[in-house]
Every structure is written in structure tokens, then in C-alpha cells.
Amino acid sequence: MLKVVILGSAAGGAVPQWNCNCAQCAAAWGDPALRNTQVSAAISADGGQHWFLINASPDIRQQILDTPALHPAKGHLRHSPIAGVILTNGEIDAIAGLLSLREGTPFALHAHARVLATLRANSVFDVLKADLVPRIPMALDTEFEPLLPDGTPSGLRVQAFAVPGKPAWYMEDAGADPGDTIGLKFSTGEGDSAYFIAACAEVTPDLAARLAGAGLVMFDGTLWQDDEMIRAGLGQKTGQRMGHLSMSDSITALAGVEIGTRVFVHINNSNPALLPHSPERLQAQAAGWRIPLPGEEFTL
Numbered sequence: 001m002l003k004v005v006i007l008g009s010a011a012g013g014a015v016p017q018w019n020c021n022c023a024q025c026a027a028a029w030g031d032p033a034l035r036n037t038q039v040s041a042a043i044s045a046d047g048g049q050h051w052f053l054i055n056a057s058p059d060i061r062q063q064i065l066d067t068p069a070l071h072p073a074k075g076h077l078r079h080s081p082i083a084g085v086i087l088t089n090g091e092i093d094a095i096a097g098l099l100s101l102r103e104g105t106p107f108a109l110h111a112h113a114r115v116l117a118t119l120r121a122n123s124v125f126d127v128l129k130a131d132l133v134p135r136i137p138m139a140l141d142t143e144f145e146p147l148l149p150d151g152t153p154s155g156l157r158v159q160a161f162a163v164p165g166k167p168a169w170y171m172e173d174a175g176a177d178p179g180d181t182i183g184l185k186f187s188t189g190e191g192d193s194a195y196f197i198a199a200c201a202e203v204t205p206d207l208a209a210r211l212a213g214a215g216l217v218m219f220d221g222t223l224w225q226d227d228e229m230i231r232a233g234l235g236q237k238t239g240q241r242m243g244h245l246s247m248s249d250s251i252t253a254l255a256g257v258e259i260g261t262r263v264f265v266h267i268n269n270s271n272p273a274l275l276p277h278s279p280e281r282l283q284a285q286a287a288g289w290r291i292p293l294p295g296e297e298f299t300l
């Protein structure tokens with residue numbers, strides 16, 4: 001059995017973003033129920049005793065506070081049910097939260113070699129001591145079972161695979177590499193699988209075939225339409241320029257693919273589908289998609 005908890009489903013900046021009064025942020029400044037943290041999920045293969053985080057969001061401390069399953073167990077002076085962190089990229093949204101996981105509790109860090117090179121090049125991440133937080137390279141297309149901190153098997157099977165995308169913005173000068181944009185597949189070896197794909201520039205036939213039959217797909221929902229940030233006066237980049245297929249196109253591209261539960265994650269605050277009664281939200285829901293808020297749980 002897989003348990004998945006959405007810790008946050010917003011893109012970088014979250015909702016509301018500290019300096020933004022776009023329609024979605026303005027609504028969230030006024031209504032706490034509309035607030036959302038930067039995307040991350042927790043996943044467990046042992047009924048919730050141990051959890052692996054997908055990425056370490058800058059909002060990780062608030063996400064842990066808001067998620068009782070991630071609190072230290074009573075009766076232990078120092079403890080965390082977080083057994084590891086699996087990184088999908090080297091963006092700030094994915095790695096900044098690692099700095100909040102210092103203080104001497106062991107966990108494993110799994111990431112592609114290119115992301116590990118980013119961490120190695122930034123000495124501030126050495127606050128996570130190598131003897132407590134081993135950095136384990138994650139090869140593409142190779143299933144592995146992350147271990148618990150005591151060395152015993154977690155029961156979780158993970159497979160990373162490349163999806164169409166682009167490098168982290170601060171690494172664009174270094175050129176693109178197959179490890180830049182990664183999707184993750186989770187399973188226990190029996191039952192349905194869960195997929196996490198928070199950045200994706202295109203649904204290729206290969207990707208559609210891979211997702212067919214999945215129990216849960218958490219998919220890139222950054223923008224509703226490709227030029228919405230430019231239209232709203234929020235930025236100069238299109239979704240494609242940032243390596244993101246827009247929601248309206250993803251809905252179409254995945255419409256014929258058999259998926260148990262489909263949810264959007266990494267939703268930018270410019271995306272009108274964040275508002276519960278917007279036409280865009282209703283269109284996504286009518287197509288079978290959900291816009292999860294922090295704390296939503298799925299069991300497979």
C-alpha cells in the first residue's frame with residue numbers, strides 16, 4: 001500500500017507570493033483557505049511509519065508543522081519519520097528546504113548526479129553532514145529501493161525517468177542534460193503506481209504510454225495557458241520558455257490515457273485554476289483533474 005500526502009501544490013513563490021497581488025494572490029491574502037505552499041509530497045510504503053519527501057520545498061517547516069504524520073514520535077528526544085528526500089531537480093523550490101533539515105537527524109538524499117553536483121558546488125549545503133545525510137546518486141530508468149536510516153528496506157520502489165524540460169534557470173548557461181527534468185514512479189511492487197512529474201514541457205507518446213494504468217499522477221500544472229504571465233504583466237516568459245506545458249494542453253494530451261486519479265501540482269499563482277469557482281477550475285474538474293490543497297491524502 002502506498003500512502004501519498006500532498007504537502008503543497010504551488011509553484012515557486014507559493015500562494016500568496018510575498019510581493020504579489022495578482023487575482024489569485026489577492027484572494028489568498030484575504031482567505032487563508034486559498035493559501036498554498038511550494039510543491040512537495042510525502043510518500044510511505046509502510047503505512048505511514050516512515051516517509052520519503054519528494055523534494056524539499058522552501059516551505060518545508062510549515063509543511064511539517066501542518067502534517068501530523070511528519071511530527072517527531074512521542075517518547076523520543078530527537079526523531080523524525082522522514083527517512084529520506086528524493087529530488088527531481090536543482091531548482092530553488094526543490095532544494096532550499098534541505099537547509100531546514102539540519103540539526104543532526106539522519107536521512108538519505110537521493111538525486112540525479114547533476115543535482116548532486118549543484119549541491120556540492122554550494123557549500124552552504126554542507127550543513128547536512130555526509131555521515132548523517134548520505135547523498136546517493138539516482139540513475140535514470142533504474143528502479144531502486146531507498147533504505148531507512150537504520151539500513152533496513154523501506155518497501156518503497158522508486159524509478160526516475162527523464163521528461164522533456166529544461167535546466168534550472170541559474171544553470172541554463174551550462175546547457176541541457178537528460179538529468180535536468182525528472183519524473184518519478186513510486187510503487188510497492190504490488191498494487192497501483194504513483195507518478196510525480198512537476199515539470200514537463202511535452203506529453204510525448206512515450207510518456208503517455210508510461211502513465212497508462214497509473215493509480216495516481218501528480219502532473220505539472222504551472223500555467224493555465226502558455227502566455228498568461230505576460231498577459232497578466234507578471235513576467236516575460238512563456239510556459240514553454242520555462243519548460244512547462246500549460247494545463248489546458250496537458251488536459252487534452254492526457255485525456256485518452258487511463259489514470260486512476262489525476263491531480264495538478266506546481267501550480268503558479270498566475271494560474272486562474274487556483275480559484276475554486278473560476279471557469280478554468282471548472283474546466284479542469286470537468287476533465288477529471290483535481291487541484292489539491294496541502295494535506296490531501298491518497299492511498300493506493
Ligand SMILES: [Zn+2]
Pocket residue numbers: 016017020021022023024025026269270
Ligand atoms: Zn500572484
